[in-house]
Amino acid sequence: MSSMLDFSDEPDPASRQRQLAGLLGGAAGPGRIRLQTVSLMRWIATGGQLFAILFVHYSLDIRLPLLAMLPAVALVALANGALLIAYGSKARISERVSAMLLGGDIVQLCYLLLLSGGLQNPFAILLLLPVTLAAATLGRVEIVVLTGLSLLGAACLALFPGQLPWRDGSLTLPPLYLLASWTALSMALILIAVFAWNSAEEVRRHAQALAATQLALAREQKLSALGGQAAAAAHLLGSPLGTINVIAKELVRELPADSPLMVEAGELLEQAHRCREILATFGRQRDDSEHQAFTTAPLSTLLEGIAEDCARPGVEFEVRLDFVDDRDEPDLVLSPELRHALTNVINNALQFAAAEVLITVRPSRQGLTLVIEDDGPGFSPQILDWLGEPYVSSRRDNGGMGLGVFIAKTLLARTGAKIEFSNRIKGARVTITWPAAAVQGLNEETAYGGPNV
Incomplete structure (x- = not known):
């Protein structure tokens, strides 16, 4: 039984990192870039170089x-x-190895351009390719190094352009054109690297x-599943315990008072009563918020319970109903997802409020509107348009990362x-608004005992 009902602590950071890596398809690990991806790009570049060289030389x-x-x-x-044979196409390489391969490609491309006119060669634009791929897949340090290498190569090609091979011998473009080409290529390298990264x-x-949201929801689903298993166990154990209770009563009544078995029979009856009392608690309303999540009640009542859990001294809250038409207030079961989201929003209001938080529930034929207002400092104008995005927070100084609002918005x-x-x-x-169709969906989830996950 102990192995089935395992209420262990949160996983350690290493375990959580492995879980995140699994959810992200391995992207959180140290070797997150598949060799096949880099290899395919290099095969395409090599084939294109070979075709261009032979076509220009023989056809033109x-x-x-x-x-x-x-x-x-x-x-x-x-x-x-050699890399594909040694490691296989499914292997994953580190960012450092990937940066070394792309750096080699940049040097090789600069060498080919140096032999064919430098920046006068229109194929100099291909210097953007390795930098773009690096910006999309590598870290900041590797991107800076590869962008710097490309800029250095472009500068060398501009300073030592040589002569552009042509049908009539060779062609030399004016220095001003080379300067303009170098400026344009350098700006493109920097801007594309920054934008892509x-x-x-x-x-x-x-x-x-x-x-992280999926991990939190998975934990809530496990807790819900354990609650269902506990309720099922209580139902199934009711009949056997009833039989044991009847037999224990008969033994206590039939055994003589001086029988050596009287003590054991009395203990058996007492323990049977205790088991029945324990099983009966599974059906009672608990103060625990996780059990309250499965109680059907008017939305305003549920919101009052959430606000009470998040309340802090010196800040009062009020839940007010504002009826626009004849639409009644819905009775809901707050799923773990919805409870988590509303708790986050209400808790933020209570934490920032100076003295009062007003929660208004406004049901109507058009849907359901929930307004949470506080008398605190308000949102910073600089981040107001970005609220709900991850890592955007008005509490940076206190370690806030903005993930709470992002998760609430997503849920x-x-x-x-x-x-x-x-x-x-x-x-x-x-202001949180559910259209009429979404409110109907919440009512259906309540009717069927919760959301389908």
Whole structure:
């Protein structure tokens, strides 16, 4: 029984990191880049280089130094093949190894361009490819190093352009054109690296925050499952315990007072009564908030319970009903997801309020609106438009990361709700709106005993 009802503590950080890595498909681990991804890009680049060199040399009749260029292409192809044979296409490589491979590609491309006109060669634009791939997959240090290497290569190609091979011999473009080409390429390298890294980092942050949300919901689902198992066990054990109780009573009544078995029979009857009392508690209303989550009640009553759990000294709260039409207040069961989201929003209001928090429930034919207002400092105008995004918080100084509001917004969105943040003359206002169809969905979840997960 102890192995089935395991209420162990939270997993250690290493275990949590492994769980996040699993949810993110291995992206949280040290070797998160598949060799096949880097290898495929290098095969495409190598094939393109070989085709371009041979096409220009033989079809366009522009003489290129093949004896100097083809070995450089072959070297990259051999190195790529050797890596695949040694480690396999499914292997994952570290960011440092991936950066070294991309750095080698940059050096090889600069060498080919140096032999074919430098920045006068239109294929110099290909210097953007390794930097873009690095910005999308690697860390900040590796991106800075590879971008710097590309900028250094572009500068060398601008300073030592050589002559551009042409049909009539060679072609030399004006220095002003080379300066403009170098400026444009350098700006493109920096801007694309910054933009690609910021975009990839935002995706990674969203993935990590959603993974953390999934872990929290998985824990809630496990607790719900354990509660169901406990209720089933209480029901199944009722009949055997009733039989034991009847037999124990008969033994106590039939045995002589001086029988040596009287003490054991009395103990058996007492323990049977105790078991029945313990099983009976599974059906009683507990003060524990996790048991309250499965109680059907008017929404205003449920919100009062949440506010009482989050209350702090010196701050009063009021839950007010505002009827727009003849629509009644819904009776709901707050699922773990919805309870977590509402608790986060109400707790934030109580923590920032100076003296009062007002919670207004406004049912109508158009849907259900919930307004949480406080008399605190309000939201910072600098982050008001970004609230609900991960790592955006007005409590950075206190270690706040903004994940609580992000998780609450995500969980509310799953119920069909829309959340809006705004400021009053004094204080903050959070408005949560469910359209009529979403309210009907909440009522159906209540009727069937909770959400389908």
